[in-house]
Amino acid sequence: MPPRTALKRQVNRLPPERRISDIMAAAKEVFVEKGYNDALITDIALRAGVVEGSIYRFFANKRELLVKVVEHWFEEMLRDDAEQFAAVRGSWNQIRFIVYTHLASIHRDPALSRLALQEIRPAPDYRGTHLFELNRAYTQRLVDVVKAGIAAGELRPDTSPSLVRDLVFGCIEHRTWTFLRGEGDYDPAETAEAITNLVYRGVALGSEPTSPMESVVARLETATARLEAAAGIIPAKSSPALSR
Amino acid sequence: MPPRTALKRQVNRLPPERRISDIMAAAKEVFVEKGYNDALITDIALRAGVVEGSIYRFFANKRELLVKVVEHWFEEMLRDDAEQFAAVRGSWNQIRFIVYTHLASIHRDPALSRLALQEIRPAPDYRGTHLFELNRAYTQRLVDVVKAGIAAGELRPDTSPSLVRDLVFGCIEHRTWTFLRGEGDYDPAETAEAITNLVYRGVALGSEPTSPMESVVARLETATARLEAAAGIIPAKSSPALSR
DNA sequence: TACGCTAATAAATATCATTCATCATTATCG
DNA sequence: CGATAATGATGAATGATATTTATTAGCGTA
Known part of the structure; x- marks a missing residue:
């Protein structure tokens, strides 16, 4: 040799x-x-x-490299999010915040979103991943919002929190695929509002929300403006009436 | 040589x-x-x-072989579906039919569903595929149902049909991933009902549906029993009241 | 029966991910 | 301070597979 x-x-x-x-x-x-x-x-x-x-x-191998890259991105993305979310009050605003920030993140980084959705989540070992845990905690917030809403008498007691979670994140994902395929852009704020309204009507108890809207408008505005200065502001609003 | x-x-x-x-x-x-x-x-x-x-x-190559296999499966799956669907009347029942048959198909053939979701849909050339067109037509039915419901005065005129589509199919997909990951089974009939109720409340106009429920119960029962004899019957029901 | 033509064959090639025998550099020791 | 060992970077070799292609089997035709 x-x-x-x-x-x-x-x-x-x-x-x-x-x-x-x-x-x-x-x-x-x-x-x-x-x-x-x-x-x-x-x-x-x-x-x-x-x-x-x-x-x-x-x-260890090419896949681990991919996982580490996406984890790094996701962790960075989450860093401020939790803190801002803590400041939002009222089921409707909380749902809208979650929907909006998720839509905005995807909109900002389509290629990395695609990697996460396409390459990592379907993998057979996804459940053991750190990313899986991060994502679970991330989506769990919506489950908690719904549970709290039910406990507070804002939402119907027969609502399934995990169904709401799947509905909301599934919907966002479907929009994302359309977007990633280049079939059409979307406005994160507008879309977030539409999703929130539809879902909220599906789960709300009364015809008007009961949360103290006015007191958090300023805080939400600050948080979201900081988050997404470049991609347009999403002003906080009071929840729309349930019936026309 | x-x-x-x-x-x-x-x-x-x-x-x-x-x-x-x-x-x-x-x-x-x-x-x-x-x-x-x-x-x-x-x-x-x-x-x-x-x-x-x-x-x-x-x-031409391994991928084309995969696409042909999945297309074949999907076409077969669709064959009877369209005919049965034509017999269902009323927005609520129509939505439930679509949700149910989709959930049931996935539940029946998890591995092929995974191939479609994981390997084919994310591909950059998916838009040109025959499968893309089949799927578009398949999901478009829900859009049409919503449009018709609005025109008939059953559903809110400010409903976005494509948003309902994304909400419903996205939600199903999220459940599917959980299922494929082995994190928990689901009952297609039960899940279909829950999704339908939640979405319907989000889009319905009055507090009670207006479609002639009774007249189609028998037909839907026949159709779905034929479709899914082995996986449990899904009896047609009248739409539940919108408020508790 | 001999001759081509078509389609099937399986060996060869090409493309990468991954491994590993070497060697450049730095740290340690007398 | 020079010799030697330890560390860890290197890139050529390996291995696994999809894909290509030179070759041939089997059929139809004259």
Whole structure:
């Protein structure tokens, strides 16, 4: 067997954290540009300024690299969200907040949303993932809102909280696929309002909401403006009447 | 260069239609058992009693084979559905019929549903597919139901038909993923009823439906019993009251 | 029966993800 | 401070598969 190599090698000696973030940044770009299957490890290595083998020192395989990239994005996305959400009062406003921020996030980062939806969620091992837990906690907020609404006498006691969750997030996802397919844009604020109204009418008890709307308008406005300054403001409103 | 082969070859001389259906049947089995990526062309060829190369005489590539398999399934599934649907009267019953048959189909064939959802719909060329058109027509029925309901004065005129479509099919899909992940079974009839009620309340105009319920009970019962004899009957009902 | 034509065959190729024998660099020790 | 061991980066080799293609079997035709 001839010796493996005779060439002089250049060795990259950046600290590990730096190399990891370089690899993840490069991977994010390449995955977003080409999708998971057409993204080559070679491309990613080249763009990160490392060599193929080095990627495998930090990531078990191509899929783990993808998962880490998407997790990183999702965690970043969630960071401020929880804090802002805590300031919103009243079932209708809370539902609208959740719907809106989710729609807006997808609208802002379609390619990463696609990776999450298309490549990660369907995987057989998704349930064990950190991303699965993050997402569960994220959607659970809506379940809690509905439960609290029922307890507070705002919502019908025969409402199934998990059904509301599936209805809302499923609907958002369907819109997302249409959007990702390039069949039409949507306005996050408008769409959020429409979804919230329809669902709210389906679950509300009385004909008018009972939450103290006025007191939180300013806070919600601040929160959402900060969140989505570039993509348009979504002003808080009082819940619309249930009957025409 | 030495001659390519010295072995005696067996030549399969079945008529082309037969070979095609053999390949599709084998492909369906292998895709269902192993999923798209882990299904090897070699496996499929072996099970179909042909050789790898022969598959490429009838299908451009592995993906086209998958698409053809799923299209075939979907077309078969749709065949009776349209006819039965035509017999259902009243917005509430129509919505419930659509929700129920869809839930039941998924429940009956989880693996094929997964292939459609996971492998085909996200593909960049999905829009050009025959399956895309089939699916569009399939979901469009719900849009038409809502439009008709509005025109008939049963549903609120400010309802967005396409939003209802996304809400309903999105919700079903979310339930489906939970189911496919093995996190919990669902009862198609029960779930259909819950979804229908919630959505109906969100879009209904008055407090009671106006369609002539009684007259179609028998017909719907016949249709659905025929459709889903093995998976439990879904009896037609009059739309529930809108307020508690 | 001999000759082509078509379609089936299976070996060869191409494309990547992943592994691993080497070697550059840094840290340790006498 | 020089020798030597430890670390970890390198990129060529490997392995797994989809796809291509040179070759041939079997059929129809003269």
